[in-house]
Amino acid sequence: MTSQTSTSANNTQAAEQGSHMWVMTLEKPGRGMTTQYGTWTPPAGATRHDVFAALRGHIVAEHPEMASANTIFFSLEPNRL
Template identity: 45%
Template structure:
């Protein structure tokens, strides 16, 4: 299963302050790339967001629970 999925088609005004992308892979079996936006809570770290995003990906695709993360990006959602 190779797939790309967008987690939100919301208007820009409703997007979070940060955009994230994660790719996970079960070597030789499956991979997944998804993206979305979020607004981290006060005092949240990049690591906190990474863990939340990975948990989100695993909740949406349980067959990839425990998969290797091969890419993660978290950036400001402003241009």
């Protein structure tokens, strides 16, 4: 299983997007993988770990079979060029 989803609507203007762009890949070796991405504005005072845990929780809520999956990739960057 491979999927891609976004937490923000496609073709939105930058002002409507979150402050950070993220990508996360979870894998259950030999059984499935999912890659999801989107933009999000973390709450004030949030740490990178807080964001990681919240996003992983979001993915697992949509794909419960990934609850015990390994995190293969995680990127969180400011959403600007």
